[in-house]
Amino acid sequence: MTLPSPVLVVTGLDDVTADVVIEELGQRRVPVIRLDPADFPTAVTVNAQVHGSGLVGEVRTRTRIAALDGIRAVYWRRPGPYAAPADLDERDARWCVDQARYGLGGILASLPGAHYVNHPWRNRAAEYKPAQLAAAARCGLRVPPTLLTNDVDAARRFAADHGPVVYKPLYNSDYTDPQGRGMTVWVEEVAPEALDDGVGRTMHLFQQRVDKVADIRLTAVGDRLFAVRIDGSPGLDWRRHYDDLSYELIDTPAGVAESVHDYLGRFGLAYGAFDFGLDAAGEWHWYECNPNGQFAWFPEHITSQIASAIADRLQHPDLDRR
Template identity: 75%
Template sequence: MTASSPVLVVTQLDDATADVVIKELDRRAVPVVRLDPADFPDTVTVTARADGFGLAGEVQTPTRTVPLDRVRSVYWRRPGPYTAPEELDSQDARWCADQSRYGLGGILAALPGTHYVNHPWRNRAAEYKPAQLSAAAQCGFHVPPTLLTNQAEEARRFASEHGPVVYKPLYNTDYTDQDGRGLTVWVEEVAAEDLDAGVSRTMHLFQRRVDKVADVRLTAVGGQVFAVRIDGSPGLDWRRHYDDLTYTLIDTPPDVTKAVQDYLAVFGLVYGAFDFGLDASGRWHFYECNPNGQFAWFPASITDEITTAIADQLHHPDRDRR
């Protein structure tokens, strides 16, 4: 790759985390192309050829042309969903969206000689919480007792044996109210008597509540780790209380650093946002790892360090940063 080889940023329009990374790459005079698959086929076009040398061709946005075999690296952030022309009925629209996902999506995931942060298929594999919990235990993290079930009786028994217990959604499905406002299912404490027949309708995750004194968000970028202690949350889920929080960059215990690196290796990740509960004894309790978690809401001094690490990965993909 040459100095003119672009970094491809795959994300939707409103993405503050991608924005700060793009700004840093711009400061370094690294060419950047921003692309959202949701804009295909309306304003994005693609032509790809496959032969004995792999994929070649180009993707065009309204303002840029991207040679498929010249992409330096890909920052895969928060792309919008694949879509279809509005005039199509539901079955035809679904067919077209699937063709886009497996066609354009397949092309973007197979760019020759390209460094991904992270590869979209690695992201997807690492999003499943049961796989996260299993890998975390194998890598040496302390994982609170957890139950995955659709049986109310088992859930009640677990809550009685390990209470207090919290419920966590297994995936952040988009929900809106009647006015179109986004709704979120938060981490909440549940009692055994509250677990009724509704448990049988789908899979649920219950976990022993950590008696924590603070939360920790650790952002890993290759071989670098940035652990931030989060204090001030009046409730279980600190994401509900941003205005009350304070953030402090702290040292990461060596055993946690090793477990983080082992975990990234299990899933083939370059980047991961890990959440922990910190108890009074100093033990870090593993909650989850978002392979594509955000960080731009931190104070600028912390955001800048993480941004630099990601920009380094994208700017110099030939360097071994693991």
């Protein structure tokens, strides 16, 4: 089936956040083509030629066909890793994966006229924590004292001067135990005496712990902001305690809203999921921004509003392009 002016959703099969947006688009009768680069080349075929207006041609999945120059918007979510046919040896498979990444990936990132939420290269640039921290500070957001280092002596001094201090991973890489079971590295408080030579083995991020009374997840969709106060977490990292949490939509202070929009503009993002700590005085302390953060775990009345805002941008990309 050839789809007229579809929205391309680039993601894997198991993506609840993408599912709710696709459902919203379906209710609006907006055509959608869902594509996972992990299905290339076995279930995805692409033909692209370069013309004066850019790339023309088509992309085919098992059930859909779309013209490359007819895709109105791209919702870039959680695509699977590029793959190679199973019958290839390791060397040839690695070569094919690289060709797919830079070939298919380059095509999907260069669709003429398409509006991206977010563009994959913008997502990648905005995932680096040092760049996030620097941008947040320049935008006027309240950033806790932070140290990035592989120097154990500097880490101990920072923890002594700014304690209590927490450790945060710089990137959520896949991490497994000796039995191959997936593990998560959480935000944890650390004492100066607990820091050892392991600090010197890689880069670490240490940050002064915010004396918070609640957490805030602010989801930005273009100019629309959905700030959710999160209460009930018994520990530092609320992601460990979903069953204990309550959620309330709240207003975003004008100064924070202005800084968030500035932040999005600096990275060229149409979407961002910002995390803050709220102290007893009502101050918002910025932690990070996930340019591709989840939101479908919120209660339905919150999830549906965010999904609708994203669908608006995908359905009507000319209303507010970044």
